[in-house]
Amino acid sequence: MSVKGFIFDLDGVITDTADYHFEAWKNLASNYGITIDREFNEQLKGISRMDSLNRILEFGGRKTEFTEAQKEAMAAEKNGEYVKLIEKMTPEHILPGVLDFLTELKKHNYLLGLASASKNGPVILERLNLSGYFDTIVDPSLLAKGKPDPEIFLTAARQLGLKPEECIGIEDASAGIESINKAKMFSVGVGDKESMKEANYRLSNTSELSLEKILNRLS
Template sequence: MKKGLVFDLDGVITDTAKFHYLAWKALAAELDITIDEKFNETLKGISRMDSLDRILAFGGKEDIYTQEEKEALAAKKNTHYVELLSELSPSDLLPGVHDFLEAARVKGIPCALASASKNAPMILDKLDVANYFAHVVDPATLKKGKPDPEIFLKAAASINLAPEETIGFEDAAAGIQGIKEAGMYAVGLETTEKLTGADIVVKSFNELDLDELLTH
């Protein structure tokens, strides 16, 4: 029996990818780099600085900026992103998420959030689901980003469970890889990306039965 749940945020609980894309696209344009939605898919699940590095490399500008300048660029993107998020509300929860979290609460199943987003606590508040999470992993404490399993191992430890006692939910291939390397059962939320390695892939939480899932 599984005893805990570990969630990614973007593409799993809500879809803020469109806001990330708009903010990254605007910043890239300022740097004379053009990115499209297909390229934006390669940024899913990775940190802000790693995303910036990929954009700069894509535009052939990876050696132009100092670390301090890159941090300023990333902060500028984040400010724009947070402005775009100002209208986020509980209506932006993905299908079935609220009922699934409520079912976990009723059963006393602890939940942790394993997201690379430094804005995760604010986003959970806007979605009115922060109370469902016993812990939110702080990405600033991580040495490595996904697909490294570190964030998932920390999430499991934060709710006092071994990785094999938990179920992880992801929509990105890098995240699924991290979940599996951590030793967890992996649920993939269907996306344009092939979720190789997931134990089960569903279109939404409406397809999942918590009692059945916990038996894996």
């Protein structure tokens, strides 16, 4: 079956907001006597806000101390700081090769979807001047399960009006690759060999994104 759509993760694939997420989570954790470092922050890539918070609280031995309402307030506090940080973003924060790749895909009439665990995806795309490239954006707040469950990629395909096998998913986190694979899509991973070992096709970085090379791997 021919490919008709591409579905993108956001962080690490289109732009890199990892430092903003880390700063916001680190500050929140510190408020509750928990210290996290960049190594721990790697565990939070690709997963939802609440899943990230639960991992931090578990790491600090405080997972059972808060009600769901309290945790919602904590997550909102983190997001408030994160939103202030991403207001600094401009098109200069688009990762290398991404704009050319998106332009190439639209030139060939592919449908594009965003499947990010970040509820701030639409805002970030606007800051990067990329909103016009995407035909649909999945709202993660409406999903029952986060990555590595395939729901987010299956939802993106459905919103594009495509079958999963007509889509290619692009991710930089192992949880995201697992999500794409479970959705029965061709997976393109951006990152090192170990974390991207389950990807159907691996790139070291976004500057290597090429429609021709990806389609050649499908044949």
